[in-house]
Amino acid sequence: MKFRIFRSAEDQTGSGPVDPTETPRMGGQLLPEATATSKAKATEEPRAYEASDLPGPTVVDSPPVGPIKIAARDVSVFYEGKQALYDVSLDIPDKTVTALIGPSGCGKSTFLRTMNRMNDTISGAKVTGRIAMDGEDINDRSIDPVLLRARVGMVFQRPNPFPKSIYENVAYGPKIHGLVSAKSEMDGVVESALKRAGLWDEVADRLQSSAMGLSGGQQQRLVIARAIAVNPEVILMDEPCSALDPIATARIEELIDELRERFCIVIVTHSMAQAARVSQRTAFFHMGRLVETGDTEDIFQNPRERRTLDYITGRFG
Numbered sequence: 001m002k003f004r005i006f007r008s009a010e011d012q013t014g015s016g017p018v019d020p021t022e023t024p025r026m027g028g029q030l031l032p033e034a035t036a037t038s039k040a041k042a043t044e045e046p047r048a049y050e051a052s053d054l055p056g057p058t059v060v061d062s063p064p065v066g067p068i069k070i071a072a073r074d075v076s077v078f079y080e081g082k083q084a085l086y087d088v089s090l091d092i093p094d095k096t097v098t099a100l101i102g103p104s105g106c107g108k109s110t111f112l113r114t115m116n117r118m119n120d121t122i123s124g125a126k127v128t129g130r131i132a133m134d135g136e137d138i139n140d141r142s143i144d145p146v147l148l149r150a151r152v153g154m155v156f157q158r159p160n161p162f163p164k165s166i167y168e169n170v171a172y173g174p175k176i177h178g179l180v181s182a183k184s185e186m187d188g189v190v191e192s193a194l195k196r197a198g199l200w201d202e203v204a205d206r207l208q209s210s211a212m213g214l215s216g217g218q219q220q221r222l223v224i225a226r227a228i229a230v231n232p233e234v235i236l237m238d239e240p241c242s243a244l245d246p247i248a249t250a251r252i253e254e255l256i257d258e259l260r261e262r263f264c265i266v267i268v269t270h271s272m273a274q275a276a277r278v279s280q281r282t283a284f285f286h287m288g289r290l291v292e293t294g295d296t297e298d299i300f301q302n303p304r305e306r307r308t309l310d311y312i313t314g315r316f317g
């Protein structure tokens with residue numbers, strides 16, 4: 001059996017070259033060329049990928065099972081009038097990791113930001129369409145974006161701890177949102193968030209030390225602890241491992257897997273291997289459009305769209 005070229009599992013950033021010697025794997029399973037090709041286009045001869053194929057229709061491979069946390073309908077985003085995202089409709093299930101994949105500039109981060117109204121903070125950005133969380137329109141005038149961002153936390157590419165102590169980084173959110181007043185209660189919140197972020201054992205004896213003295217991977221887990229401390233319902237992650245080494249990346253990936261028991265997680269990643277490892281649902285974007293979405297296993301093993309197949313097998317992007 002032949003195997004398609006696939007990004008190396010060690011390629012954590014997704015920016016490295018495709019490794020032709022790497023055996024492709026998806027959730028411990030191989031990605032056989034025969035399966036990917038025959039099911040993608042069972043009766044058609046593969047044809048060359050052409051720019052005129054774009055833009056294509058959205059294909060919903062299989063609807064998610066279980067409760068939907070966020071439902072996006074016909075979401076478009078414009079920057080200074082220039083359209084960056086076109087009519088994206090996507091259901092994001094609760095207690096699941098959904099990976100947003102696609103080549104640079106396809107709109108992954110733009111779509112991610114629509115879910116906690118971070119695009120509101122970009123001057124000249126305009127969002128149309130509807131995004132509902134638990135059935136409630138998050139763009140409704142009655143929704144306070146600051147409170148929304150506590151419910152929908154965000155972790156960025158580069159760890160961005162505040163230049164304060166480890167303790168203060170975690171305590172900051174509960175304090176400003178008035179969730180906790182007593183010091184003893186705050187101690188409990190900080191400890192619990194650090195434990196859930198898998199950092200407690202490494203920092204318990206230096207909570208008053210500066211967060212800036214932590215390693216990059218520890219800082220990223222601290223930022224995750226900071227997001228968790230305000231009891232969010234959703235955690236958005238924009239390439240959270242791209243600035244980390246493989247060991248720190250593996251630790252964050254384990255953490256993501258643990259966190260999905262309690263949270264709805266959406267992760268933007270350039271690494272196909274990472275998307276395959278950490279997510280249960282995948283959405284593939286190309287040129288501002290959602291091309292295909294479905295269970296991660298289906299997207300990687302039986303993509304329906306030629307563009308998806310070309311991307312996941314490293315032909316472009």
Ligand SMILES: Nc1ncnc2c1ncn2[C@@H]1O[C@H](COP(=O)(O)OP(=O)(O)OP(=O)(O)O)[C@@H](O)[C@H]1O
Pocket residue numbers: 079084102103104105106107108109110111122
């Ligand atoms: N603040 C902004 N102002 C103007 N245009 C923007 C802004 N942010 C993104 N864009 C444009 O919107 C399009 C989508 O960008 P976006 O960052 O969402 O893509 P992406 O898929 O996340 O890319 P990458 O993988 O490189 O981060 C691009 O053409 C980009 O140049």
